[in-house]
Amino acid sequence: MVSEEFSLNGKTALVAGDSRFWSKHVADALAEAGADVAIAASSSQRLKEATAEAERLGRKAVTIPTDMTDPSQVNNMVEQAVADLGKIDILVNAADLEFARPFLEITQDEWQQVMDANLNSIFYSCQVAGKHMLSAKKGRIVNIISCLAERGLSHGSAYCVSMGGVLQLTRALALEWAREGITVNAIGTGWFAETDRTGALDEDRLLRYLPLKRYGHPSEIGSMVVYLASDTTDFVTGQFFYADGGLMAHA
């Protein structure tokens, strides 16, 4: 049961992007807290399954097939969500394209694809959904990104740049809209998996790199999204909160 302080009863949420199949778990958490949800991502069987739990909980739940790299489709996504749910109180950006290659081998096309998928898509969705939130004088934007927004990684130049870009967008937008009733925060994710993969990793690597010694489950991102989406966070904006099992506290 969700404490009343964190209740999202009567609110609506748009979860945009589902590259890692986490959106279902984020949507489940939002629905459990009381929100109606829309999930937008490239059309897939997974997307169709993603709203089952929210519907079982009696919430309105819709899916909107969307290519997040296409600005006109992102525009349609937001308009569709507003048409279906009546409004957008909460925007969760969950786009993510993993990419690793030695720096000199990255083509211009590849670089562009990573920026389009991870950074530009969020620029589009914040701009379109932000217009609705500005006229409502209230809104919550939560960007789910990687902790690599703040740390470098060999062969990760394009990915790290794209994630760092979203983090800086989060901070700058938080300040720009601070007096408009809109909060903008980011969640930094570490190692997550839908299934328990602990056994697949050797003990030394887990001990050395992952203090909690287990992968997170995507539902554990969902609980932080609910906190940041709730009415308890009026004073929390422009922040980068880690959900990472202690990864970023490590040297």
Next chain:
Amino acid sequence: MSQSELKDRVTVITGGGTGLGKAMALALAKAGSDIVVAARRTGPIEQTAREVTDLGRKALAVSTDVTDSRQVNHLIETTLSEMGKLDILINNAGIVRGQGRKPIWEITDDEWHLGINTNLTGAFFCCRAVSQYFIERKSGKVINVASGEGLRGVRGNYMYCCAKGGVIQLTRTLAITWAQDNIKVNCIVPGFVDVRELQPEARPQMSPEVAATIQARGAFIPVGHFGCAADIAYLALFLASDASDYITGGIFAADGGGLAGGTTTTGHAPTIPIKEE
């Protein structure tokens, strides 16, 4: 957020007699936790304990000076013997006294030690006192309270900046050291918060001068106003609950956007001129 309730938990909170500490104690009690309130003065902690009891939870007030490790050990021993267990420790005790615009050569040894001991050493003593118990039972949550001044420098605030920066590093060190024992250690960074109000709508009557000061200073905060104690209390509730079980070593600011930008702890260029005090 399916496990945001704290039914049958026991929480120790230092500096729990007034302000943020009291707000956190009541928020956690409302969520179901029994509360042990510690601070030096007995009057305020007994008042907090009464309000916890009014919410239907067990409460205990233990007069404690966190700068004295014997008193801290006594606090934890009393908690375990009276309440039977301990689940959550909130290190909130702190002072801002003894800083200000004083030049560094006028700061006495005693002032330095008092600032460091209350804000940093007290948290260390409390963590040390619960360490073996938490490690043995393979669970526990620690929430430290730091400040934006632990992340950015502030002119003339030697003890406070150093101590709060130390609290942040204590958080990270404990988090990675205790992670394998399933103990979560996180840190709250409150921004400018008017601790007298638990809820914005419950703002007590204040003098026009105080109201004007708060309004003027609020202009330096990106959201345009001070926070209230509830803003911090709900963050503590989230970090104390099972909903944050994958989160450790985190530094969580609730500061109206201050640390997102700028070069000061308020992080904002207000439209009113800055006056030297």
